[in-house]
Amino acid sequence: MSQSLMRAMDLLAELAAKPATLDELASKASVHKTTIMRLLHTMEEKRFVVRDENQRFQLGSKLFELSSLALEQRDIRKVAHPHLAELNGRTGHTVHLAEFEGNEVVYIDKFESHHPVRMYSRIGLTASLHSAAVSKVLLADMPRSRQERIAAGLDYIKVTDNTLTSPEALLAELEQVRIQGWAHDNAEHEAFVHCVAAPIRDASGAVVAAASCSVPVVMLSYEGLLELLPDLKASTEAISRDLGWISHERTTP
Amino acid sequence: MSQSLMRAMDLLAELAAKPATLDELASKASVHKTTIMRLLHTMEEKRFVVRDENQRFQLGSKLFELSSLALEQRDIRKVAHPHLAELNGRTGHTVHLAEFEGNEVVYIDKFESHHPVRMYSRIGLTASLHSAAVSKVLLADMPRSRQERIAAGLDYIKVTDNTLTSPEALLAELEQVRIQGWAHDNAEHEAFVHCVAAPIRDASGAVVAAASCSVPVVMLSYEGLLELLPDLKASTEAISRDLGWISHERTTP
DNA sequence: AACACGCGTTGCAAAATACGCAACGCAATC
DNA sequence: GATTGCGTTGCGTATTTTGCAACGCGTGTT
Numbered sequence: 429m430s431q432s433l434m435r436a437m438d439l440l441a442e443l444a445a446k447p448a449t450l451d452e453l454a455s456k457a458s459v460h461k462t463t464i465m466r467l468l469h470t471m472e473e474k475r476f477v478v479r480d481e482n483q484r485f486q487l488g489s490k491l492f493e494l495s496s497l498a499l500e501q502r503d504i505r506k507v508a509h510p511h512l513a514e515l516n517g518r519t520g521h522t523v524h525l526a527e528f529e530g531n532e533v534v535y536i537d538k539f540e541s542h543h544p545v546r547m548y549s550r551i552g553l554t555a556s557l558h559s560a561a562v563s564k565v566l567l568a569d570m571p572r573s574r575q576e577r578i579a580a581g582l583d584y585i586k587v588t589d590n591t592l593t594s595p596e597a598l599l600a601e602l603e604q605v606r607i608q609g610w611a612h613d614n615a616e617h618e619a620f621v622h623c624v625a626a627p628i629r630d631a632s633g634a635v636v637a638a639a640s641c642s643v644p645v646v647m648l649s650y651e652g653l654l655e656l657l658p659d660l661k662a663s664t665e666a667i668s669r670d671l672g673w674i675s676h677e678r679t680t681p
Numbered sequence: 682m683s684q685s686l687m688r689a690m691d692l693l694a695e696l697a698a699k700p701a702t703l704d705e706l707a708s709k710a711s712v713h714k715t716t717i718m719r720l721l722h723t724m725e726e727k728r729f730v731v732r733d734e735n736q737r738f739q740l741g742s743k744l745f746e747l748s749s750l751a752l753e754q755r756d757i758r759k760v761a762h763p764h765l766a767e768l769n770g771r772t773g774h775t776v777h778l779a780e781f782e783g784n785e786v787v788y789i790d791k792f793e794s795h796h797p798v799r800m801y802s803r804i805g806l807t808a809s810l811h812s813a814a815v816s817k818v819l820l821a822d823m824p825r826s827r828q829e830r831i832a833a834g835l836d837y838i839k840v841t842d843n844t845l846t847s848p849e850a851l852l853a854e855l856e857q858v859r860i861q862g863w864a865h866d867n868a869e870h871e872a873f874v875h876c877v878a879a880p881i882r883d884a885s886g887a888v889v890a891a892a893s894c895s896v897p898v899v900m901l902s903y904e905g906l907l908e909l910l911p912d913l914k915a916s917t918e919a920i921s922r923d924l925g926w927i928s929h930e931r932t933t934p
Numbered sequence: 935a936a937c938a939c940g941c942g943t944t945g946c947a948a949a950a951t952a953c954g955c956a957a958c959g960c961a962a963t964c
Numbered sequence: 965g966a967t968t969g970c971g972t973t974g975c976g977t978a979t980t981t982t983g984c985a986a987c988g989c990g991t992g993t994t
Contacts, residue, residue: 552746
């Protein structure tokens with residue numbers, strides 16, 4: 429659509445991975461360096477890019493500024509923050525907050541594990557739709573027709589022994605997630621990590637986000653993982669209440 | 682230089698302030714909406730921008746991804762180096778940079794004193810958790826529950842007259858450190874050396890490292906040591922800014 | 935029920951803009 | 965002192981971007 433903008437954004441992505449010189453960038457993009465240079469110049473002017481002392485280009489501080497502003501705008505994040513921080517403090521495990529965006533699931537907040545064995549992830553990364561616990565939670569609340577459309581469009585790369593490999597398997601699991609009110613990732617994405625996730629609802633009752641705990645399997649058995657559920661549910665329900673949601677569960681039968 | 686890119690970046694800055702509709706953006710930029718729309722489309726494709734349910738445009742998750750990646754690769758040591766070298770040059774005293782790693786505080790960089798009386802330490806060594814000034818700074822930013830767990834697990838070997846000897850004493854001091862924004866080691870680890878330390882923060886505001894000045898007591902009284910604070914704070918704050926941190930102190934009252 | 939308004943979308947023709955090229959300047963390296 | 969690596973400059977070409985005018989679609993108004 430807009431060629432120069434497209435290239436510029438690719439450049440930013442490239443620089444995020446690793447600072448680079450003009451020629452490196454030009455050859456990777458298969459464009460002449462003059463072109464790249466002009467783009468870098470304008471981005472430099474707006475502080476999206478800076479040059480270090482050795483003429484290598486890297487991402488500039490404007491980007492940090494924008495990203496922190498953008499994160500602040502998402503009010504789910506703001507509301508959830510204290511609750512998830514508390515959950516993280518109480519359990520000591522990695523906690524993620526994720527949202528549906530476009531057709532992807534994106535991590536919008538993360539709280540690091542207190543333990544030396546940690547898992548890698550980053551705010552802004554997208555989660556796998558057929559294996560991440562948060563994705564299952566977010567998908568589970570969608571209308572069946574949309575679930576089917578999405579499930580049909582995935583390629584089910586088998587990354588671990590437990591990865592789901594068919595639309596049917598995924599849809600069946602989504603149905604179960606919807607009924608039980610939580611989801612797991614039983615080492616379906618990385619063999620050494622499993623997770624549990626639960627939904628966060630707004631005033632209309634729609635699932636607007638999902639929170640999860642991720643734990644290395646060497647640290648906690650599957651049964652131990654499930655014992656985190658009451659804590660996790662307590663947190664997600666508290667967040668939902670803060671967002672205006674009113675539980676319609678019968679308190680005592 | 683590159684008109685479309687320039688406009689696109691202005692759009693991002695505009696959206697950072699407040700999500701907006703197409704027409705709002707177009708009138709603010711004094712450009713026809715078709716033009717803006719094309720830019721937004723390509724940015725949407727790259728997840729720099731998203732539309733919410735009411736067709737308002739806002740910043741997308743790619744920005745979070747880029748900025749967290751970039752911050753990760755700017756390792757603290759590299760960023761801090763010139764600032765600490767300058768501090769070391771200016772004061773002439775031993776300067777340390779320390780990080781939390783696992784459950785220990787580790788020195789990750791050191792600048793030697795210019796004076797003949799030096800203190801012994803080495804990059805990679807761990808600092809004592811209950812007496813080193815850098816440890817206090819790093820601990821002070823942690824959640825209370827974690828502080829308590831750590832404080833309870835230490836054995837308070839009394840190495841000098843001033844060594845803190847109880848979890849209560851340590852926790853009380855951490856609270857003070859958190860409030861005042863710096864910590865001391867008043868000859869609590871070695872009778873002939875005292876130090877001051879200050880926190881280094883990343884874009885999220887979390888304390889990711891600490892820097893300190895260590896001086897033999899024969900060289901500088903406690904009052905003299907405190908006079909190093911403005912210099913030290915200036916350095917740590919400059920490093921924090923380089924890491925993307927934005928001060929939320931009011932500049933003028 | 936009909937109408938107007940707001941907001942995004944489409945197709946097209948004009949030209950301003952971005953592009954590639956080739957040559958230059960300036961360091962650092964051998 | 966020659967060579968390699970990296971960024972910079974000027975210029976003609978044509979590709980890309982632009983503005984316009986009309987359309988589609990949903991909302992809320994009379």
